[in-house]
Amino acid sequence: MIRFKDIIIKYGDFVAMNNLNLHIKEGEFFSFLGPSGSGKTTVLNTLVGFLQSASGTITIGDQDITNVPIEKRNIGIVFQSYALFPTMNVYENIAYGLRAKRYPKKEIDPLVRDIAKKVDLTDEQLLKKVSELSGGQQQRVAIARAMVTKPKILCLDEPLSNLDAKLRVKLRQEIKKLQKEFGITTIYVTHDQEEALTLSDRMAIFDNGNLQQVGTPKEIYTNPQTEFVQNFIGETNQLPGKDFKEFLQEKLEIDETKPVYISIHNIRTEKKHKDSIELKGEIKGIEYFGLYMKYTLQVTEELQVRFIQFIGVGKEHELGEAVSIYVDPENIRQY
Ligand SMILES: Nc1ncnc2c1ncn2[C@@H]1O[C@H](COP(=O)(O)OP(=O)(O)OP(=O)(O)O)[C@@H](O)[C@H]1O
Ligand SMILES: [Mg+2]
Structure with a gap:
């Protein structure tokens, strides 16, 4: 539905996004995940129309929107900071977009009340000033304001970043529920991998102005395609190639000039496979995480491997x- 084709985005001479090619399907919950400064907001702002790409095209359905002004793109936005109007009451904040689009007066009231109900804002709260609401309530106002004009696409830029951990988990479930209910194509920007993994149908990983990988959360978690994604998603053991090669003694082909990666989730504590590689060593570190323990195993003088x-x-x-752990050859990776 949304297609970025050969998109390059610059701030002056600085290239913030390098030749982006990406397709987002209709109705999809799609996340942009990447570290701070990787270009997530930049891409979102270009889709919305706040920024103009230096080259390339963006299409929505079969319409080329590359040069279409913001107000004609039919995209709802929830910003990194909510950007609500603090002195207006909740009702007026939600009605704002409808008034800007010159909806007839008598249509505005039922639309505002209907969306407020959907995001669990009471009639009483509608009359409060935004500054009198909690962070979670403000976030719902921001979502209601973005959805009230029934956009085809909803863009959320780190909408939960101002909230505490518990509330974040609760609200992200609410966002997902609303998105399902409305079936609206949603782009969700976050640097929180748990958020991206739990919410997304598919996600894109960005680093430093480059798209690194696109896939379902499971595809990305279990099959990172680049060294960056391997390091960024989940937790991984990075071992010196030379030492690991020596340890394996020709059992596998290892490029000694590059690091070896073994994701923590790919380490087993029992041998399941006849080809599994055994890593035998001594427990050197123990960390308690409540649900699991994380151990550090000293395998040789140079090789330390963590597992849970x-x-x-x-x-x-x-x-x-003295403990043995196991890893299957296909889960010993180099890039
Ligand atoms: N208005 C601007 N002028 C110049 N450079 C900018 C501007 N906005 C962003 N940049 C640069 O572009 C790069 C991408 O920034 P962007 O805001 O897209 O990152 P992000 O992935 O959204 O990060 P965060 O997670 O911190 O929000 C950064 O290097 C940033 O410094
Ligand atoms: Mg950002």
């Missing part, structure tokens, strides 16, 4: 204990 074990599964280890 869920509490209640198997026996807990002690410092100094």
Whole structure:
């Protein structure tokens, strides 16, 4: 539905996005994930129309919108900071977009009340000033304001970043529920990988102005395609190629000039495969995470490997204990 084709975005001479090609399907919950400064907001702002690309085209359906002004793109936006009008009441904040689009007066009231109900804002709250609401309530106002004009596309730029951890989890479930209910194509910008993994149908990983990988959360988590994604998603062991090659003694082909990566989630505490590689060592570190323990295993003088074990599964280890862990050859990766 939304297609970025050969998009380059610049601030002066600085290239903030390098030749972006990306397709987002209708009805999809699609996340942009990447570290601070990777270009997520830049791409979103170009889709919305706040920024103009230096080259390339953006289409929505079969319409080329590259040069279409913001107000004609039919995109709802929730910004990184809510950008609500603090002195206006909630009702007026939500009605703002409808008034700007010159909806007839008598249509505005039912639309505002209907969307307010959907995001669980009460009639009483509609009359409050935005500054009198909690962060979570303000966030719902921002979503209601973006959705009230029934846009085809909803863009949310880190909408939960101002909130505490508990509220974030609750509200992201609400956002997902609303998105499902409305079936609206949604682009969600975040640098929180848990948020992206749990919410998205598909996601794009950005780094430093480059699109690194596109896929479902599972595809990206289990099959990182670049060294950046391998390091960025989940937790990984990075081992010196030369030392790992020596350790393996020709069992596998290893390029000694490059690091070896083994994702923590790919390490088993039992041998399942006849080809599994055994890493035998001594427990050097133990960390308690409530749901699981994280252990550090000293395999050789140069090789330390971290792995986790869920509490209640198997026996807990002690410092100094000799332990074997296993990894399948296909999960030993180099880029
Ligand atoms: N108005 C601007 N003028 C010049 N450079 C900018 C401008 N806005 C952003 N940049 C630069 O472009 C790059 C991408 O910025 P962008 O805001 O898109 O990052 P982001 O991925 O949204 O980061 P964050 O997670 O911190 O919001 C950064 O290097 C940033 O410094
Ligand atoms: Mg940003």
